[in-house]
Amino acid sequence: MFELFNRYWWLLFPIAFFVYGAFQSWLSYRSNRETLELIKTYAAAGRDPPPELLNRLSKRQNFDADDHGERHRPRSNYDGWYQVVLFGMLCAGFAYAAFADIYGAGEAFTIVAFVMAALSAASLAQVLFSGKKRSD
Numbered sequence: 266m267f268e269l270f271n272r273y274w275w276l277l278f279p280i281a282f283f284v285y286g287a288f289q290s291w292l293s294y295r296s297n298r299e300t301l302e303l304i305k306t307y308a309a310a311g312r313d314p315p316p317e318l319l320n321r322l323s324k325r326q327n328f329d330a331d332d333h334g335e336r337h338r339p340r341s342n343y344d345g346w347y348q349v350v351l352f353g354m355l356c357a358g359f360a361y362a363a364f365a366d367i368y369g370a371g372e373a374f375t376i377v378a379f380v381m382a383a384l385s386a387a388s389l390a391q392v393l394f395s396g397k398k399r400s401d
Contacts, residue, residue: 275373297322345392352385 300321307314356378363374 356381
């Protein structure tokens, strides 16, 4: 078992991201279900639900921010650049680890370096082509 972990330790990261994504989806499902129940209550009483309640169903839930806090702040021109830099630096670090064959796991580091490069490129494309440039 220890040998298996020693060879495939890097699989912990994609598995952790998968579990985190599944948990976020479950939280979003529960929130939407509770919102629908509240809308049903309004309908049973013969009243129109508030527009904020209907808008809540069409928005993606962000459970790290409160309802009137970070989610409604204006976007700056620098939002997203930190991801480009972060993934770029991680790519450089893993590429060096693959080149130096640290721990004898050069192939694994190469795969991770390519994934980090792809994430950096995707983040760069999102920043450049999002069309939501606003000045603060």
